[in-house]
Structure formats: structure tokens, C-alpha cells
Amino acid sequence: MAKRAPWPMVVPAGTTTVGTARVRDDSRPAMTTAQRRIYELTGNPPQTSALDDVEDPFPAHRQHPATLGAKKPAKYRNTKREHEGIKFDSKREMSHWFHLVEQQAKGLISDLKLQVKFELTKRNQRDDGTWERASSYIADFTYIRDGKLVVEDVKSEITRKNGKYVQKRKDMLERYGITVKEI
Structure with a gap:
């Protein structure tokens, strides 16, 4: 069994990997899975400063297709x-x-x-x-x-x-x- 590093683990700035794990860049906080799913369903961006970033993959001005009024089809595909x-x-x-x-x-x-x-x-x-x-x-x-x-x-x-x-x-x-x- 591998020996674990003492906690809290201190990673020097500029380090990209520790063992086999990749170190995340703290300069831009990412959306959590829950935040991303909420955004995909509603089109409302979460309250983070990451959305102010120009390179943000989820621009706040873009409306998500799920919010454009697409109706879910009827259970038995009937048309009222x-x-x-x-x-x-x-x-x-x-x-x-x-x-x-x-x-x-x-x-x-x-x-x-x-x-x-x-x-x-x-x-x-x-x-x-x-x-x-x-x-x-x-x-x-x-x-x-x-x-x-x-x-x-x-x-x-x-x-x-x-x-x-x-x-x-x-x-x-x-x-x-x-x-x-x-x-």
C-alpha cells in the first residue's frame, strides 16, 4: 500500500501533477456538476465569477435549447x-x-x-x-x-x-x- 502524504497537503505553485493526479488551476473556478446541470436545464448561470471570463464555455447571454419552449411528447404519442x-x-x-x-x-x-x-x-x-x-x-x-x-x-x-x-x-x-x- 502506498504511503499517503500528510493532510493538509501543500502543493507548490506551478505544479501540474502530484503522482498520477492532475492539479487543477485555481485561477478559474469551475462549475460543479450540479451547477452545470441546472444551467443546462434552465439556462440560468450560477453565481460565480467564472462566468465573467471571456473564455467561459457557458456564456450567460446564450439561451439554452432546453429553455426555448420544447414540449415533452405525450406518453402514448397522442395529439390532443x-x-x-x-x-x-x-x-x-x-x-x-x-x-x-x-x-x-x-x-x-x-x-x-x-x-x-x-x-x-x-x-x-x-x-x-x-x-x-x-x-x-x-x-x-x-x-x-x-x-x-x-x-x-x-x-x-x-x-x-x-x-x-x-x-x-x-x-x-x-x-x-x-x-x-x-x-
């Missing part, structure tokens, strides 16, 4: 849409709404509704006095066809496999006897 004040979670959902409106105009379906809430479990109090929240399922569309209530949900292949959705779909069948039709 709005038509006549009605907000839709995807282009596909909006397209299906137009199809259902057309069917209602032809008289094939009736009582077309959007975003209908079904209560699956009621709010209950636990033994320790705290409350368990109620759970609900919000269907994209409901309508009546041939005297029977139809519940439809626009789902992609990925969202059909979502565990929470699958459980709520099963609860709808158990509690209301309604099979959710996936589009």
Missing part, C-alpha cells in the same frame, strides 16, 4: 385536439366522435354522450379512521343502440394493455354488466 369547444385526447377519438354524431343524425343511435363517469367503488372509511378514495371509470362515449346502453373507449394497442384500464374494464363488467367496446 379541440373542436367547437370539445377537447379530445387524440385525433382518433375526435374522428370517432364525428362518426358517432353522423350515426345519431341518421337515427341509428340515440342519447350520444361524451366523457361519462361511472362510479366503480364508493368512498369508504378504513378501521384507522382514514378514508379510501372512490374509484371511477370515465368512458369516452356512451349511446343507446337497439335499446341497449353501449360504452365505447378509443384505445391504441399499447393503452389496451394498461393495468389500471384493464382492471376498470373488468370492474365495469362486474358492477354494471357492461362490456366496454374498444375502438
